[in-house]
Amino acid sequence: MSRDAAAQPNEDEALVSAAQAGDYPAFEELVRRHQKNVYALALGMLRNPAEAEEVVQETFLSAFSHLGTFRGDARFSTWLYRVASNHALMRLRKKKPEPQGDSYDLEPRLSTAGASPFDALTQWARRPDDALQSREVEGALDAALDRLTPEDRSLILLRAFESASHEDLAHQFSTTVPAIKSRLHRARLLLRQLLDEGLRGKPPR
Amino acid sequence: MSARDDDKKDGWQVDCRKLVGLLGDYVDEQLPDDVRAAFDDHIAQCAPCVAFLRQYRFAPAQARATLLQKVPVDLESRLLTFLGDRVRDRKPES
Numbered sequence: 001m002s003r004d005a006a007a008q009p010n011e012d013e014a015l016v017s018a019a020q021a022g023d024y025p026a027f028e029e030l031v032r033r034h035q036k037n038v039y040a041l042a043l044g045m046l047r048n049p050a051e052a053e054e055v056v057q058e059t060f061l062s063a064f065s066h067l068g069t070f071r072g073d074a075r076f077s078t079w080l081y082r083v084a085s086n087h088a089l090m091r092l093r094k095k096k097p098e099p100q101g102d103s104y105d106l107e108p109r110l111s112t113a114g115a116s117p118f119d120a121l122t123q124w125a126r127r128p129d130d131a132l133q134s135r136e137v138e139g140a141l142d143a144a145l146d147r148l149t150p151e152d153r154s155l156i157l158l159r160a161f162e163s164a165s166h167e168d169l170a171h172q173f174s175t176t177v178p179a180i181k182s183r184l185h186r187a188r189l190l191l192r193q194l195l196d197e198g199l200r201g202k203p204p205r
Numbered sequence: 206m207s208a209r210d211d212d213k214k215d216g217w218q219v220d221c222r223k224l225v226g227l228l229g230d231y232v233d234e235q236l237p238d239d240v241r242a243a244f245d246d247h248i249a250q251c252a253p254c255v256a257f258l259r260q261y262r263f264a265p266a267q268a269r270a271t272l273l274q275k276v277p278v279d280l281e282s283r284l285l286t287f288l289g290d291r292v293r294d295r296k297p298e299s
Binding site for chain 1: 225280296
């Protein structure tokens with residue numbers, strides 16, 4: 001059984017060295033350790049299981065082909081998820097823009113909520129362990145992710161899966177670090193708000 | 206002088222509205238020490254902001270957890286077969 005890759009970055013380095021020298025089983029172990037996270041990241045970005053699996057295939061083919069160029073400047077997982085997100089972003093950019101979260105009016109809702117913008121919040125994050133088991137939360141999250149723009153989803157997930165640096169994100173999205181921080185913050189606020197509304201049973205707008 | 210400069214004259218103070226704008230830097234651990242201390246002072250006495258912060262942090266983490274639950278159980282075997290057919294006898298380019 002493969003071990004938790006995130007907890008064993010040093011073992012990744014040893015496996016990469018072996019794979020670079022032609023040890024194919026070492027590459028297979030890297031695949032085992034990271035395939036779930038790569039799939040989940042791609043699924044979150046693309047919202048399509050078939051496309052997500054194609055991205056996983058493309059990611060590991062690219063990773064194998066370019067493994068020789070990996071110098072260890074970053075963690076292997078960081079490098080791998082960057083490859084995966086590039087493949088997913090290329091697919092997203094080929095698609096027509098969808099009228100999703102960008103049209104969602106977040107700021108006025110925050111600024112017109114009265115002296116405290118936090119009135120009447122539900123307590124859905126009080127016990128995350130319980131929520132993890134909740135079909136209700138899962139359904140609300142799916143709906144919330146669907147309502148975000150692909151780019152906002154991507155920002156949130158790249159940060160959540162690999163703690164991608166703001167510099168990395170700015171590079172991937174061809175913008176500046178302050179701009180990416182602002183967009184990431186806004187995307188997180190929107191995800192929180194959509195999830196809150198979903199759990200409180202508000203109809204989608 | 207910016208609003209932030211004004212705040213600094215008497216030390217940083219965070220109210221509920223200001224807290225919203227600082228959340229990203231707070232969870233990413235990028236706030237200056239004095240601002241972080243003021244943020245912590247505020248949430249220590251503001252239950253609604255504690256709830257909001259918890260939700261702000263929780264939503265992306267929960268998204269990750271939910272997506273991981275959707276990984277097909279046979280993805281690994283399909284993927285290894287797919288890759289083996291294409292690259293098993295090749296060596297990575299250097």
